[in-house]
Structures are given as C-alpha cells and as structure tokens.
Amino acid sequence: MRWGILGAAKIARTDLAPAMQLARGTELVAIATRNAAKAAPFQALTPGLRVHENYDALLADPDVDAVYIPLPNDLHVEWSIRAAQAGKHVLCEKPIALQADQIDSLIAARDTSGKLIAEAFMVAHHPQWALVRDLLAQGVIGRLEHIEGCFTYTNRDLGNIRHDPAKGGGGLRDVGVYPCITARMATGAEPTRLRSDIRYQNGVDIFARVWADFPDFTMSFYCGMMQQRRQNMIFHGQDGWIELTAPFNGPVYGDARVEWLSDGRLHMERFNNVNQYALMLENFAASAETGTPFACPLELSRGNQAMIDAIFAAAGSSTS
Secondary structure, eight states: OEEEEESOOHHIIIIIHHHHHHSTTOEEEEEEOSOHHHHHHHHHHSTTOEEESSHHHHHTOTTOOEEEEOOOGGGHHHHHHHHHHTTOEEEEOSOSOSSTTHHHHHHHHHHHHOOOEEEOOGGGGOHHHHHHHHHHHHTTTOSEEEEEEEEEEEOOOTTSGGGOGGGTOSHIIIIIHHHHHHHHHHHOOOOSEEEEEEEEETTEEEEEEEEEEOSSOEEEEEEESEEEEEEEEEEEESSOEEEESSTTTTTTSSOOEEEEEETTEEEEEEOTTOOHHHHHHHHHHHHHHHOOOOSSOHHHHHHHHHHHHHHHHHHOSOOO
16 A cells, blocks of 8 residues: 655654555555655655645645645544545544544545545554453453543743634644543443533643543543643443553553452453554555454544543543
C-alpha cells in the first residue's frame, strides 16, 4: 500500500512515517506541505519522497493508494471525506470528528466510495489489549466490578494547537479518548450514565475527572495535559485484577506489561518489542485490500465520540 501524508505534524514524523518503514507491504511515497523544512525529515527517512505543495495535489497523485491525516482536529472530517471521494483509503488521527453525529457523514462517505475510512487508534491493534480482552472473556478475574484509568502529560505551550479551542484542542480529545476506547474494546460494553468534572483554561479542558456506569460494572478515570505524565489502566474483578503499566504508548512511556492476579497467583507478560503503529498499518492494508474486518471501524469510533460528547455535556458549560 502506497501512502501519502497530509501535513507534516509531529506524530507523522516521529511515529507513523517510521512505522511505514517497518510495516510489511507498506511504502511512504508522498507528503503534502508548503514548508520545505518540515518536509526534510520525511525526505531523509524516505529518499525519493514526493513533496506536494497542497493537499489537493496529493489527493490527485495516482501513485497514492491511502492517505494518513494528522491535521488539526477541526479538519479531520472534511479532508477524510475529500480523500475518500478522490479514491483514497483514509487513516485519520483521533479524534476523527468533534461530535458523534459528524461520523455519520464519514460512514456515508465510506459506504459510497467503497474506500476504508478509519480512526488511527493504534491501541486497537496492540496485542496487550487482545490479551486483556481474552482474560476478561475467560473470566480469570471473576465478575468485572470496576475499571480505573489515567492518562496525563505536560504541554504548557499556550501557542500549541492543543490549547486552541477553535481547532478542537483540549485534553479529553487528545488523551481522554484512550481510557474510553480501551475500556469499551476490552469489555464490549457501552456506558449508561456519566458524571464528570472538567477544569478549563483559555477555553480548552486541561484536566477532567470522569465517572461512568456500565451495565455490569463502573469506571473512573482522569486525564489532563498540564500534569506530569502518567498512564495506567486497572480492571478489578471479584476474584482478581488486571493492570496495564503502559497501556497507551509503551514502551515510549515505560515498561509495557500486563499483570494479572488470578486464583491467588500473579502472572505477567511483557510487550516491549511491539510497534503498534506498524501493526495498525498492516491491518489497515489487509482490511482495505481483502475486506478483513478492521479492529477500529467507524461504528466503534462513533460510540467513543458519543462517550466524549456525554462527558462534556455532564460537566456543563465550559469556563475559560
């Protein structure tokens, strides 16, 4: 699968472009950016890379099969649809939309064009989450009672796009989506009631606490972008527990382990040799080319965005 990238965002440079070098059957062939300096690192990684000066030119490139979109959040829906209409498969950064109902237009564009459109939730492809899902399904910790999670990092640069409310900034859309998507993936359940407390600064959420009721268990998590970085997920059952020490971006964050207590014994499996971005790209290509079900279809993304929407609504209006 021959890839083009719309824009030269940091995540494309540090994670996705290198993963395209590792993923089987994957090649980065083009990037669209007017800034030659931003294109240079991609050209160093991929000699012969074509640089288009605008996004439309890349979409018109006949040698591009699929497009990765790491643009500002408010542009995701528009350019995902335009890319599919141009005959390209689309892998778009999260959040793929700013409201759940916007994803309906993406589903329609996918079904009309016949092209795969999906949100780049790399965690959906990480084997540690497949293990957690299997452990829960097998009942190794008994009845699941509660999930706890957190995801925080530090970004105090007020000029950064994550601090821009007009661009869909804020911590919930950036990192709060991960406790939501992983809890929903691991259990197959959807929340029935939500409570939240959100702290805003300059119009964007910088810290949020969330309490969720699911049909058979409860969940609580916090997320933020002005705190020391930390991430963790715990699934607590009647007879044991499962803990992920780097659930979202290990081993960049730290030692990626799944530990679980079952039948009074502690078990552990490490996952430090996994590139979840490369796995996502390989699975995306397989799904686009053969119709194999993708681990994170737009319907799963819509449910996640609905949960984020509900979290915002439960906290009431924002205060800057």
